[in-house]
Amino acid sequence: MEQIGDATLYLGDCRDILPMLGKVDAVVTDPPYGIGIAANPVRQKHVKRDWDNSPPDQSVFSLISSISADQIIWGGNYFGLPPSQGFLIWDKKQPQDFSLAMCEMAWFSRQQPAKIWRQSVISYNKQHPTQKPEPLMRWCLEFLPDAEIVCDPFMGSGTTGVACMQGGKKFIGIEIDQNYFEIACRRIDAETRQPSMFTHAPKPPVHQSSLFDEAADSLGSFNDAITEVSRRYKSGEPIPPTCKYFKPLGDTS
Numbered sequence: 644m645e646q647i648g649d650a651t652l653y654l655g656d657c658r659d660i661l662p663m664l665g666k667v668d669a670v671v672t673d674p675p676y677g678i679g680i681a682a683n684p685v686r687q688k689h690v691k692r693d694w695d696n697s698p699p700d701q702s703v704f705s706l707i708s709s710i711s712a713d714q715i716i717w718g719g720n721y722f723g724l725p726p727s728q729g730f731l732i733w734d735k736k737q738p739q740d741f742s743l744a745m746c747e748m749a750w751f752s753r754q755q756p757a758k759i760w761r762q763s764v765i766s767y768n769k770q771h772p773t774q775k776p777e778p779l780m781r782w783c784l785e786f787l788p789d790a791e792i793v794c795d796p797f798m799g800s801g802t803t804g805v806a807c808m809q810g811g812k813k814f815i816g817i818e819i820d821q822n823y824f825e826i827a828c829r830r831i832d833a834e835t836r837q838p839s840m841f842t843h844a845p846k847p848p849v850h851q852s853s854l855f856d857e858a859a860d861s862l863g864s865f866n867d868a869i870t871e872v873s874r875r876y877k878s879g880e881p882i883p884p885t886c887k888y889f890k891p892l893g894d895t896s
């Protein structure tokens with residue numbers, strides 16, 4: 644076990660360690676999807692491994708929900724989880740004819756409208772074959788503004804932990820592979836050492852209705868706002884300055 648600032652990191656099997664943890668506010672995780680990606684020869688940079696050859700057992704998801712009030716589970720379309728309205732989608736900004744997935748889905752325990760984060764999969768460096776982008780994981784945490792302690796039982800290179808450090812949350816991470824565990828320790832340690840560029844009190848997610856209300860105020864009516872914004876969005880034109888409140892979710896500038 645390593646304690647690094649507000650992060651407690653376990654090297655081991657989450658099936659052994661989760662039952663020993665107390666309650667956490669939320670589990671935000673990215674388990675193996677069971678699609679063999681870690682052994683995929685396309686990922687030429689990374690040593691081939693077998694951890695993604697099968698998804699975790701249902702018992703792991705029962706354990707996760709028994710210790711946490713909220714869960715965001717990437718790859719939620721693979722695990723037979725109960726129906727939920729609150730999917731979070733990562734649009735990887737791939738061309739239409741790209742041979743690999745153009746998006747990934749996270750299952751969210753909260754009933755809320757589905758949301759999309761758009762960020763190219765080649766816009767950041769990876770030390771782990773399925774490493775998530777840090778802004779994506781910060782965006783996930785914005786949906787959990789009250790969560791003070793977040794656990795990731797399939798931590799990989801520690802991206803959830805880095806996002807927690809950036810967002811001022813306590814983090815508990817578990818990783819079974821020593822190499823990935825050491826990468827996670829280094830990344831989280833580096834994050835705790837530098838002054839945060841991010842606000843430590845994450846802003847609550849911007850609600851679509853208030854964006855439309857604001858845009859409607861400046862454009863005349865609610866319907867005018869929707870029509871104008873979707874026309875410009877589809878044609879690639881910038882959103883007009885009169886719609887200054889209409890910006891992509893996650894853009895907190």
Ligand SMILES: C[S@@+](CC[C@H](N)C(=O)[O-])C[C@H]1O[C@@H](n2cnc3c(N)ncnc32)[C@H](O)[C@@H]1O
Nearest residue numbers: 656657673771774775797799800802818819820
């Ligand atoms: C999809 S990856 C997570 C990648 C992570 N989101 C990141 O940004 O680096 C899943 C990780 O779960 C780990 N893992 C698989 N089975 C595990 C288990 N039983 N307990 C803990 N970790 C496990 C794998 O070694 C792998 O690093």
